[in-house]
Amino acid sequence: EPEVTQTPSHQVTQMGQEVILRCVPISNHLYFYWYRQILGQKVEFLVSFYNNEISEKSEIFDDQFSVERPDGSNFTLKIRSTKLEDSAMYFCASSELGLAYNEQFFGPGTRLTVL
Amino acid sequence: GDSVTQMEGPVTLSEEAFLTINCTYTATGYPSLFWYVQYPGEGLQLLLKATKADDKGSNKGFEATYRKETTSFHLEKGSVQVSDSAVYFCAHRGDDKIIFGKGTRLHILP
Numbered sequence: 001e002p003e004v005t006q007t008p009s010h011q012v013t014q015m016g017q018e019v020i021l022r023c024v025p026i027s028n029h030l031y032f033y034w035y036r037q038i039l040g041q042k043v044e045f046l047v048s049f050y051n052n053e054i055s056e057k058s059e060i061f062d063d064q065f066s067v068e069r070p071d072g073s074n075f076t077l078k079i080r081s082t083k084l085e086d087s088a089m090y091f092c093a094s095s096e097l098g099l100a101y102n103e104q105f106f107g108p109g110t111r112l113t114v115l
Numbered sequence: 116g117d118s119v120t121q122m123e124g125p126v127t128l129s130e131e132a133f134l135t136i137n138c139t140y141t142a143t144g145y146p147s148l149f150w151y152v153q154y155p156g157e158g159l160q161l162l163l164k165a166t167k168a169d170d171k172g173s174n175k176g177f178e179a180t181y182r183k184e185t186t187s188f189h190l191e192k193g194s195v196q197v198s199d200s201a202v203y204f205c206a207h208r209g210d211d212k213i214i215f216g217k218g219t220r221l222h223i224l225p
Contacts, residue, residue, distance in 0.1 A: 045212040056211045096210055108158040
């Protein structure tokens with residue numbers, strides 16, 4: 001069964017450093033998403049991406065964040081200068097279509113720890 | 116704005132007990148409703164969904180009915196197992212993004 005994959009599973013970085021979180025969505029999916037979950041809190045939407053551009057972004061997704069689909073398979077989230085409060089689990093998701101009833105398939109997540 | 120409210124956890128039950136996790140939502144329009152489950156150390160998995168009023172989603176013995184009149188989507192299971200121990204997230208999707216509740220941690224004791 002096709003699945004969304006994410007690398008690395010755990011990333012430790014120093015405050016102020018840049019990190020890139022990588023995702024490989026399901027191959028025939030057209031819509032891509034990033035969510036994050038701060039430890040013990042709810043999952044929050046960050047950004048959605050379709051046709052090589054951002055469709056929607058939340059207040060969390062400020063200028064420090066960017067997303068890219070550099071080739072036909074990867075979808076990346078970059079944080080330019082990490083802060084302590086960026087420590088969280090980051091989930092990538094993809095869906096075939098952008099309709100409300102379409103399932104978004106989630107990856108296993110990358111745990112980001114900022115020291 | 117759009118939101119999802121679900122009962123606080125943790126919820127601790129004995130094996131074979133009846134489970135209810137309450138969930139209510141506020142949304143514009145007619146969102147699709149979901150329950151996601153997160154097992155320890157794993158990502159989010161879709162447990163069940165309902166896309167319109169009075170639809171019942173079901174999977175692995177879990178059920179939830181889309182109640183438009185009460186804006187609710189309560190999760191139920193008649194007889195829980197130890198393997199059901201996880202965090203359960205109620206969610207809705209009206210457009211592009213999914214809005215999640217805070218999650219309810221469920222502990223099932225053997």
